[in-house]
Amino acid sequence: MLSRLSGLAAAACAVLACASDSTTAWQGSISDSAGVTIVQNPTQPLWRPDETWTLTEELRIGTAEGEPEYQFGQIPASPGVAALAVGSDGRIVVLDQQAQHLKVFGPQGAYERTIGGPGGGPGEIGPGVSAVVVSTGDTLLVSDIGNQRANLYTLDGTYVRSFPLSFADGIPFRWESSEDGRIVAQLRRIAFPGSTAPPDSMDVIAVRNLDGSVGDTLMLVPSGKTFSFASGAPEFNFFSAEPSWTLAGDRIAYGVNSEYRIGLYTTGGRLERVLLRPFERDPVASDDQDAIKDLLGTAWRDAGVPPQQIDQLMQGVHFAETYPAYAQIKATPDGTVWVQRLQAPSKLTPEEREGFNPVFDLGSREWDVFDEEGRYLGVVTTPPRFMPVCMLGHAIYGVQRDELDVQYVVKLTIDGLGG
16 A cells, blocks of 8 residues: 555665666656656556456346346436445445345346335435445445435344435435445536526545535545536536546546546645646547537437437536546556546447447547556456446456347456465
C-alpha cells in the first residue's frame, strides 16, 4: 500500500530494482514537489508482450430465455454506477432497476432469493433505484431515489430499516463501499426546472453512516456538466470535463478527465501522489457528433418520444471542442489503478455502431493499468460491451450486454496479477 511506503526513497529503490532485472526498464521519472510524489509516465508500457495481464471469464449469470430467476429487466450499467455488490462469502447481489428489486446469487451463480419489490412501503423499492453497496456485517444499502430514501437489508433478505435521503443536501448519484465496509457517496446539488441554480459547483464525497447521518467529508470535487437543467430544460454536454474517483485500497484515486492527471489522496483529503501520462488533445470530430445525435434520435423514437419533443431535446445536445483524456477510473484493493480509454463512434465498424449506446459505450475496451507506485504497466482489454462494477482481489465483476442488449452478470479473473 502507498501508505506503507517510505516516500520517494522507497519509490526510487523500486525503480532501480526494476531496471536491474530482465524486464524492460521503466522510462518514466519520479520526483518530489512540496511533499507530493510526482510520477511522470512515458507512452510506452513497462510490460513486455508476454507480461500483459489478460482476463478469463469465470462465471456468467443470466439468460435471454428460460428460468425467470435468471432474467434481468434492466441492470443500471452506466459508468460509476454500483449495479451489483459482492458479500464477504462471495454471494452476488444484482440490482434490477426495471423490476425494482434485488436478486441474490451464490458464489457459483445459483439463484437464492429476491429482495424488495415495487412500491413505497417498508422494504419496497421505488422507481429510479440507483445503487446497491455492501457495508459491515454484509448489510446491503440500496439507494431508493424514487422514495427519496436508503433501504437497508441483510443478505438473507431481511428488511432492516430505511433512512431519508435529503435532496436539499444533494442527490447521491454515485456510491462505493470500501474493504472495511465504509459507504461513501458523492452528493450533487442540481438546479431543477423552476428552481434557482446551486450556489456553487462543488460535489461532496462523504461517508454515509447506516443510521442515516453524513460522516466525514473526504473530498470536494467540481460538478460534472455532461447532464444538467441549467437552462430549465435537459442539456447533454458530451465529452465535457467530468470528475472521476474511486476508492483505491486505503486511498482515493481522483482526477478530472480534461487532462491525464490522477491524484492519490488520503481519506482526509491530503494529496500524496500524482500519476501523469502524455495525452494528445484531439478535436471532437463532426462525424462523432452526427453519430451520437443519430443514436440518440433512434433511442428516443424507440422509447416512444414524440417527434416534436425529440426536436426540442436535440436543441439541448452539445459537444465539447476536444475529447477528454479518459472515460473513468477504477482500482483494485491492492492499489493498482485502471483508467478507461475513450472510443470515438466514428471509428466503429457498422456492426459495432449498430449496437452502440452513447451513454454506456463511450468508454473503450482498453484500460491503462498503473501499479501501486503509479508506473504505467500497459493495457488490459475487457470483453465487448462489458462494464466493470466491482474489482475485488483477482476478480472483476461487471455487466455485459449481448447483441440484443440482453444483460448478463459476469465475473472475470485477472490472469497475471501477482500476490
